[in-house]
Amino acid sequence: MFYKKENNDSLKDRMTKDSITLRRFIIKYLHQSGGGHFGGALSVADVLLVILKYIVNLNSGNCNKTYRDRIILSKGHTSIALYCLLAMQNIIDIDTLDNYGGLNAGLEGHPDMTVTPGVDFSTGSLGQGISAGIGMALALKNKNSHVWVIVGDGECQEGQIWEAAAFAERYKINNLHVIVDCNGAQEFGFKHDKFLLQKPLINPENKWRAFGWNVTSVNGHNHLDILHSCHAMMNHSNGPSVLIAQTKKGYGVNQFERNPEEFHCTELSEYQFQKALKEASSCKNLDL
Amino acid sequence: MQKLGFIVTDYLAEKANLDERIWVFDADLADSNGAESFIKTHSSRYIAAGIAEQNMISIAAGMATLNRIPFVYSFSSFLVYQAFNQIRTCISQTSLPVILVGSHAGGCCGKNGKTHTALSDIALMRSLPNFSIWAPCNKNDIAYSIDTIIKEKKPAYIRLPRDTCNVPFQKKEKPFYWIGKPSSVALISYGYSTQWAYEAQQTLKKKNIHIGILHFNRVSPISCSDIKNSLNNVKTALILEDHYTSGGLFSSLNELSLSTVLHSRGWHSSWSGQSGETEELKEQQALSTQSIINKLLKLGLNDSVKRIS
Numbered sequence: 001m002f003y004k005k006e007n008n009d010s011l012k013d014r015m016t017k018d019s020i021t022l023r024r025f026i027i028k029y030l031h032q033s034g035g036g037h038f039g040g041a042l043s044v045a046d047v048l049l050v051i052l053k054y055i056v057n058l059n060s061g062n063c064n065k066t067y068r069d070r071i072i073l074s075k076g077h078t079s080i081a082l083y084c085l086l087a088m089q090n091i092i093d094i095d096t097l098d099n100y101g102g103l104n105a106g107l108e109g110h111p112d113m114t115v116t117p118g119v120d121f122s123t124g125s126l127g128q129g130i131s132a133g134i135g136m137a138l139a140l141k142n143k144n145s146h147v148w149v150i151v152g153d154g155e156c157q158e159g160q161i162w163e164a165a166a167f168a169e170r171y172k173i174n175n176l177h178v179i180v181d182c183n184g185a186q187e188f189g190f191k192h193d194k195f196l197l198q199k200p201l202i203n204p205e206n207k208w209r210a211f212g213w214n215v216t217s218v219n220g221h222n223h224l225d226i227l228h229s230c231h232a233m234m235n236h237s238n239g240p241s242v243l244i245a246q247t248k249k250g251y252g253v254n255q256f257e258r259n260p261e262e263f264h265c266t267e268l269s270e271y272q273f274q275k276a277l278k279e280a281s282s283c284k285n286l287d288l
Numbered sequence: 289m290q291k292l293g294f295i296v297t298d299y300l301a302e303k304a305n306l307d308e309r310i311w312v313f314d315a316d317l318a319d320s321n322g323a324e325s326f327i328k329t330h331s332s333r334y335i336a337a338g339i340a341e342q343n344m345i346s347i348a349a350g351m352a353t354l355n356r357i358p359f360v361y362s363f364s365s366f367l368v369y370q371a372f373n374q375i376r377t378c379i380s381q382t383s384l385p386v387i388l389v390g391s392h393a394g395g396c397c398g399k400n401g402k403t404h405t406a407l408s409d410i411a412l413m414r415s416l417p418n419f420s421i422w423a424p425c426n427k428n429d430i431a432y433s434i435d436t437i438i439k440e441k442k443p444a445y446i447r448l449p450r451d452t453c454n455v456p457f458q459k460k461e462k463p464f465y466w467i468g469k470p471s472s473v474a475l476i477s478y479g480y481s482t483q484w485a486y487e488a489q490q491t492l493k494k495k496n497i498h499i500g501i502l503h504f505n506r507v508s509p510i511s512c513s514d515i516k517n518s519l520n521n522v523k524t525a526l527i528l529e530d531h532y533t534s535g536g537l538f539s540s541l542n543e544l545s546l547s548t549v550l551h552s553r554g555w556h557s558s559w560s561g562q563s564g565e566t567e568e569l570k571e572q573q574a575l576s577t578q579s580i581i582n583k584l585l586k587l588g589l590n591d592s593v594k595r596i597s
């Protein structure tokens with residue numbers, strides 16, 4: 001684990017600085033590649049940053065080792081956030097981001113473990129990441145290694161998520177940790193019918209608790225709160241843990257936050273791009 | 289006589305004594321498909337996934353990323369049809385060494401009927417990159433298939449029937465081989481259909497008529513040049529399929545532009561499966577031993593016998 005005890009203020013500053021860099025990278029490289037999933041990449045950015053940089057022991061030297069922590073971005077459409085972090089951690093070359101999603105770029109549109117170092121499992125078809133994480137956690141049992149899986153709230157509409165949740169409870173897999181990026185929106189959603197419940201996942205805490213998981217909720221943009229919650233999850237020994245990360249879709253860019261469905265997956269005009277970069281550069285507001 | 293699934297598990301248990309990478313998964317059918325006996329010898333490497341095949345497939349794939357070799361059991365229908373997307377994304381696209389062990393494949397599922405049949409599973413599975421498909425018909429085939437699969441460290445599908453097979457043990461460690469000498473009019477088969485072919489062969493033998501059977505233990509991939517050599521002196525072949533005649537071995541061999549004239553007998557494409565005893569189903573679908581022999585005679589088996597004599 002890379003996290004060292006240090007003054008919370010300086011750690012907070014460092015994380016904020018990192019998150020600004022990450023947001024700028026996400027916007028820059030997505031725009032450069034012709035657009036993509038701005039909303040989800042920015043909602044999950046802070047969670048991914050904390051996990052990848054401060055929790056898991058993944059680095060350029062141990063990518064191919066069998067016994068180490070694992071991280072699976074099950075909501076694979078936000079791959080750009082993962083790739084930018086892998087570059088910030090020197091696991092992949094930052095220049096490869098220039099060709100994100102291009103032919104033979106080594107960075108597929110959705111994470112591909114067969115071509116990108118640091119991608120622990122291929123994702124993109126939603127709902128499968130927790131199950132794959134269970135397989136890893138079973139093989140890593142008693143190896144002092146943890147498996148982290150990040151899913152979306154919309155993704156939790158997939159039945160396989162709940163097959164996996166029931167299984168992990170039955171086998172009391174305590175080195176498996178799931179984070180739900182509850183950004184409150186999905187591609188098309190349910191706005192066409194005002195009588196339908198609108199959130200992608202209704203009462204997430206109750207649902208996961210009903211499946212026997214240890215449940216914690218957190219502001220998904222508050223780095224220190226995320227970090228402390230993750231440490232508590234690793235100390236929970238009686239079964240799997242889930243962190244409900246309350247996030248905002250497109251967090252850090254006003255135009256994205258105001259229109260989460262529109263900016264779920266889109267391309268930006270030059271004006272929108274410059275404005276987004278500027279706003280992301282001063283994103284320090286942790287209030288939801 | 290043991291079902292092939294039970295023989296697979298016995299062999300795996302033996303291998304697992306020396307190979308700690310081997311794990312067995314099952315989706316709540318272990319007593320029917322044969323996975324059960326692995327619990328007795330290696331309970332710590334046995335995973336009861338419950339009735340949740342999609343989850344089971346992805347768990348096995350995740351485990352395979354850590355140098356484990358999971359063998360994943362269920363009925364073929366529930367593996368291939370229920371979890372096809374997970375097989376595609378988590379196993380085929382990653383090329384991870386997860387081995388599907390599907391029992392009750394084909395059309396003979398007793399009272400279970402149409403939901404439990406797998407009549408187009410080969411068509412689906414051979415459309416996926418990186419997979420090999422195996423259809424053993426005896427203990428020796430099983431040992432060869434499992435040894436090869438473990439050595440190759442790639443995805444595989446072992447296709448097994450519900451019924452038992454009594455095709456004699458043959459010490460032939462090849463993806464495909466002749467049972468009896470090659471003949472001008474021959475049978476081609478795999479897995480359970482080799483049992484049908486064998487029954488036809490034995491019936492004809494009593495009438496002093498010989499017919500060779502080219503049995504495929506591995507259905508896919510197949511080597512074009514090797515098959516052409518094997519069929520060198522075969523003018524006409526009837527391919528027996530415990531599968532729809534489209535998308536299975538008949539389709540594969542037709543893609544090879546062989547000089548042998550190929551015909552097929554399998555489950556009719558308009559049939560979805562139904563309850564019934566194996567012999568009743570075969571009779572109804574023109575797959576009984578007598579129906580197969582009649583077809584062979586129409587294809588000139590008698591003439592070829594006369595020519596040979």
